[in-house]
Amino acid sequence: MSPLFLASELGSAVWVDVYDDWSLAPEMRRSVRLLARAGYERLRRTRRSLVITTNSLYMQHMLRPARAHLVPNGVDPRLGSYARGSDETRRLIMMGNFFPGRTDHELLTQLALSPAAEEVVIFGCSEEVSTRLQPLISGRPVRLLGKRPLTEIARIVGSKTVLAVPHVVSDYTVSQDLMKVYQALALGTRVLLPYELFPAGLGPDQALALGPGVKVDDVLDGAFARGGLNPAEVDAFIANNSWGRRAQQVRELLDES
Structure with missing residues (x-):
């Protein structure tokens, strides 16, 4: 490989x-x-x-x-059976490895400070991300956490949780098929990411696009309004992408x- x-x-x-x-x-x-x-x-x-x-x-x-x-890429079918939250908080999560050359810090900041979200949780927060955000999040419902297992992340995935992927668009990021997108969908949460980074097999019913002429707050509002995938949609996604x-x-x- x-x-x-x-x-x-x-x-x-x-x-x-x-x-x-x-x-x-x-x-x-x-x-x-x-x-x-x-x-x-x-x-x-x-x-x-x-x-x-x-x-x-x-x-x-x-x-x-x-x-x-x-x-x-595929997904472990066991993710579909992880215990998940049941609240309706408009929660935005971001997770993964954040590093120069892949992380779009401007987009990440816009997402973290968007008034559309009632809570923002960033898992795997790097020192650079923490340094950039700490001066801006005083009084904001933003949590900066280290890496956590998916079982723990699943417990805060409620009916209106959305995963965002704040990556820059480059040949390198376009070459990737983002594992976290598959994991999020298997946990029942829709995904928000730059349209150029859409995995080839996903449709507009599963992921929402960020791009030129699109306001982050508006896309987030739309994602929260749609809510997460229902159990039948999760089962179908896992069956087709295991x-x-x-x-x-x-x-x-x-x-x-």
Whole structure:
């Protein structure tokens, strides 16, 4: 899966899966980015008959002329049975790793201070995010927390909870298929993110877009008004996007090769 092993493993592999464009990853050392770039180039030139999968359209197109199949990320079905909250607080949550080159601090600040939300909770808050927000949130219903397991996050997911993804839009972030989006939907909460970062398989009934000409407060209002996914929608999403389903897709590709 790591592009750093393409040079050593490509000769014997029957299935190669690549995710995120490591050659552009701002959190990686320059030497890692260069090795990744060389690995992708080797994969593009390979004449071996092997199955190549990617989890985003960007990665699928980036590997041309090699033929790559789109197999998006999946979700653990157990998330659907996690105990969740039952309140109707208009709660906005953000979670994950926040770092330069991926986090859009201006968008994150707009989201955190939006009057549309009755409460904002940021999980995995980095020192940089905390330093930027602390002077602004006095008296505001904003909680800055460290990383928490999904079981704990699920307990505050009520009927009007929304997950926001404050990422910059770049080739690197477009190359990603955001795992937190799948996790949030499996927990029953809708997602708010820049429209360029929409996972390929999601529709407007599951995620709402931020983009040019759109006011953050208005989109948040709309997301809270719609509320979370109902149990039938959660079950359908998990059934169509479970890791078991993804494994089945890969198995079918291997059988066809």
